[in-house]
Amino acid sequence: MKGLSDFRQTEETQAEETAAKHASGHEEHDGMSTSTLGGPKGRRWSAARKWIVGAAGAAVVITGLVFAGNQYVDAKTVPYYHVYIHGEEVGTIDDPARVEQLYSQKRQEYQDKYPDVAMELHTEGITTKLEKGFKAEPETQKTIDKLSGMLKAYAEGVELKVDGKVVGIVKDQATVDAALEKVKQKYAPQAAATAAANGAGVKKLASSKTAKPQYIAANPAVKSVNIEEKVTFAPVETDPNKVLTAEEAAKLLLTGKDAPLLYTVDEGDTISSIAGQFHVSQKEIFANNPQIKEKYLQIGDQLQLTVPKPPLTVTTVEKVSEQVATAPDIEIRKSKDLPAGKSKVVRPGQEGLKVMNYVVTKQNGKVVDEQWVGQSVVKASLKEVVLQGTKVPGKGSGKFAWPVSGARISSSYGSRWGKMHKGLDIVSGNRTIKAADDGTVTFTGQINGYGNAIIISHGNGYETLYGHLQSISTHSGAHVNQGDKIGVMGSTGRSTGTHLHFEIHKSGSIQNPMKYLN
Secondary structure (H helix, E strand, O other): OOOHHHHHHHHHHHHHHHHHHHHHOOOEEOOEEHHHOOHHHHHHHHHHHHHHHHHHHHHHHHHHHHHHHHHHHHHHEEEEEEEEEOOEEEEEEOOOHHHHHHHHHHHHHHHHHOOOOEEEEOOOOEEEEEEEEEOOOOOHHHHHHHHHHHOOEEEEEEEEEEOOEEEEEEOOHHHHHHHHHHHHHHHOOOOOOOOOOOOOOEEEOOOOOOOOOOEEEOOOEEEEEEEOOOEEEEEEEEOHHHEEOHHHHHHHHHHOEEEEEEEEOOOOOOHHHHHHHHOOOHHHHHHHOOOOOHHHOOOOOEEEEEEEEOOOOEEEEEEEEEEEEEOOOEEEEEOOOOOOOOEEEEEOOEOEEEEEEEEEEEEOOEEEEEEEEEEEEEEOOEOEEEEEOOOOOOOOOOOOOOOOOOOEEEEOOEEEOOEEEOOEEEEOOOOEEEOOOOEEEEEEEEEOOOEEEEEEEOOOOEEEEEEEEEEEOOOOOOEEOOOOEEEEEEOOOOOOOOEEEEEEEEOOEEEOHHHOOO
């Protein structure tokens, strides 16, 4: 296409051609040649007309040329866009849609790389500005490539907080809920769906000849599951590699971080049971406590442990039913035919069976409270009949009475929930302690862990122990009868409250008192 200088040259050429026609006298006006006009006056008029017509034609031509030139410039003027990040220019592009296309492409790339989290781009501060230029050539691809390298992505997540402290980052609220549900399931026993149909309501643990309960309910009923701490969450922008799955978040909530713990040895504890309870090695326990030897471990000893401390406390309340074998009652018939101290079984007794019901409260799986809420007889025992010679002072009948009136069990006997409890913990509004059977007091005083204690020998292979007494009302060597007052209930020794710790021993072996008490 011609430029303005070309148009000017054309104009000059046309002007020269017009002048030549004027000189030759052949230009025509209104259909009549100028040569037909005669005389000087005619020639002057003709020349004037020619000049006017020529000037007008030249103006028309110039106007057309300028218009055509402007159309050419407009046709060659193109719009383009400057791209800025926070006011600093990145480059130029031909269409702002290119930026949006880049956003979509980059989002998809990051989403493909991290499919399990919601990815987003940092696009704040990116702007475009329109500009026009003659034959402008924006550097679109170069600018898009440069902008692509400057775009940063982040994962959209939520901070999981326990009592205001951040413990991890997960994808969304649904992941928080799933993690908390997994934590609850860890500590809430799940009932077997087919237990009732298969008649598997109770499970045999051991024979009645052992010191452990014979049966225990296979499927404890969970009454409630609660998290003690306040759990909250808030949106956050984060590194996608830091986003936890529900399983990872649950593990973090269950284990937490290692923290020091001062543990006080309780009844029935061993190094191996303590190691199992806190998921640490025995070697580590001995390394942290060089003064402790396994066979010398005593109730009340304190151990330095380093154990994981979970950020959550899950409290469960469970209703547990346990079947316990009951010892038969013993009917004593006096016989003058037998020497004093001699006895003879004339009818062996048979054990019965009863169901013991408890409400057990645990925190993170550890028992913190146990309440006996009643019992029911499944099978009555058959009374044993014994002939006995003349009664000798200090010798028991073998039939034991409750050592307190209005007794309520706060902790039962046996190896349960990870510990061995050698007797019954009994509470009552009446704090008077009575001898469970006739016998001779063989010990009064302090026993490590038991506080003020009494031991009575019943002269028939049985011994009873009474612990945590506030005061003792008898003395060593005294003969006592069943029901005699021997002391007052207290909380001495290793005790968390006023109660009586009561044990029955037979020929040196610990027994379940519930087998003998009615």
